[in-house]
Amino acid sequence: MLHMGDGSYKIDRIRAYALSCAVDGGPVSSLGLMPTRNGVLIEITDGDGVIGWGEAWCNYPPRSNVAKVNLLNDVIGPAVLNLSIKNWHEVRLELQRLFSRMMIHTGEPGAFKHCIAGIDMALADLSARRQSVPLSSxxxxxxxxxxxxxxxxxxxxxxxxxxxxxxxxxxxxxxxxxxxxxxxxxxxxxxxxxxxxxxxxxxxxxxxxxxxxxxxxxxxxxxxxxxxxxxxxxxxxxxxxxxxxxxxxxxxxxxxxxxxxxxxxxxxxxxxxxxxxxxxxxxxxxxxxxxxxxxxxxxxxxxxxxxxxxxxxxxxxxxxxxxxxxxxxxxxxxxxxxxxxxxxxxxxxxxxxxxxxxxxCPQTHGIGFVPDPSQIEKFTVAKCDMRANKV
The missing domain is CATH 3.20.20.120 (Enolase-like C-terminal domain)
Incomplete structure (x- = not known):
């Protein structure tokens, strides 16, 4: 199990991007055809300006990527802003507890868990970058x-x-x-x-x-x-x-x-x-x-x-x-x-x-990959930008 702490830091900014592109020859399964390839990328910046990246699952339905960006913007993101992070992996558990009733009430536990998974991934990347080590290490x-x-x-x-x-x-x-x-x-x-x-x-x-x-x-x-x-x-x-x-x-x-x-x-x-x-x-x-x-x-x-x-x-x-x-x-x-x-x-x-x-496995810091801003812009169909309240 994970026990490492990574030093205290606060979340200052969260940006999320719904990406989409049509393809010929997408995956075919007994569930159906996947005619578009989607993505939801989550960019988290701490108070020191260190950035981490994560991704939330959104293969089905075709526009679930947009719905999840809205969910991040309207509900989940504001709960993460201003958090003081000591043990990055505890944020996922806290968010699951915080939104447990909401998942039942809305009937959408999957959407919440996908977004929380993306936040966890971004915090893992950010925390590894803060320690200047590859995510695997x-x-x-x-x-x-x-x-x-x-x-x-x-x-x-x-x-x-x-x-x-x-x-x-x-x-x-x-x-x-x-x-x-x-x-x-x-x-x-x-x-x-x-x-x-x-x-x-x-x-x-x-x-x-x-x-x-x-x-x-x-x-x-x-x-x-x-x-x-x-x-x-x-x-x-x-x-x-x-x-x-x-x-x-x-x-x-x-x-x-x-x-x-x-x-x-x-x-x-x-x-x-x-x-x-x-x-x-x-x-x-x-x-x-x-x-x-x-x-x-x-x-x-x-x-x-x-x-x-x-x-x-x-x-x-x-x-x-x-x-x-x-x-x-x-x-x-x-x-x-x-x-x-x-x-x-x-x-x-x-x-x-x-x-x-x-x-x-890459051995540069964190995940070892940062999306190209021009490519993000090319594929983005919806996005949001949230900032922490400054005291």
């Missing part, structure tokens, strides 16, 4: 020795596997995640095609996006075993009765993974303790931010459960996830989106080139 409490983090190539278009898989393998990818949940005939055709075109040593995993009932999931994991997947992600509802997850874990011949839609430390620990998941996959922009994901990952490793990090957003959160997983350790994999997304590739100076299937 700041989280671990020491210099991280293993800086190469293995990744999995996420959701290449299953209609273009013959073209895309060799292309991505040539760029260094050694593990792929395919979307399933489109029906047995389509799914089996796709995974079979992948095995035909991929190198024999290339790993494959699958993501059903909560598509199946328990009996359907048992059947699917049975026939999927033939294709030797590394894991199957979210085969059933993330909030299904815990007994269903336990039953599936006992019946499944394929390792189970989930986490992007698990939204508390307690729920993660329940899965880990019950052995209902082989791999936990927290998402730093969706729940818990950097501090929550780090705590989950360290707890998982202490119980001999693997921790991967789920992620599908902009370059900022991608690199923050890289630092977080490097700090957690344990050799877990990081999700790296393979679909067109200018918010990942064109937001600033970033290098996502792979070496032996891994990304190298």
């Amino acid at each position: 700041f989280l671990a409490g020491h210099a991280v020795n293993k800086l190469d983090v293995p990744v999995y190539c996420s959701t290449p278009n299953v209609e273009r596997l013959e073209e895309l898989v060799p292309q991505f393998e040539a760029s260094g990818h050694q593990c792929f995640k395919l979307k399933v949940g489109f029906g047995r005939e389509i799914d089996s055709k796709n995974v079979s095609q992948f095995r035909k075109v991929a190198h024999e040593d290339t790993l494959m995993c699958c993501d059903a996006n909560q598509k199946w009932s328990l009996p359907e999931a048992v059947e699917a994991t049975d026939w999927l075993e033939e294709y030797d997947p590394l894991f199957i992600e979210e085969p059933i509802l993330a909030d299904a009765n815990p007994n269903e997850w336990v039953s599936l874990s006992k019946a499944s011949k394929v390792p189970l993974a989930a986490g992007e839609n698990i939204t508390s430390q307690e729920k993660f620990e329940e899965h880990i303790n019950e052995r209902s998941l082989n791999i936990v996959q927290p998402d730093i922009a969706k729940w818990g931010g950097v501090s929550g994901s780090f705590n989950v990952g360290r707890y998982a490793l202490s119980k001999n459960t693997q921790c991967y990090l789920h992620y599908m957003g902009t370059a900022l959160g991608q690199i923050a996830s890289l630092h977080t997983l490097a700090a957690i350790g344990g050799g877990g994999r990081l999700e790296l989106d393979a679909n067109p997304n200018p918010l990942r590739t064109d937001l600033g100076d970033v290098d996502f080139s792979l070496k032996a299937g891994a990304l190298l």
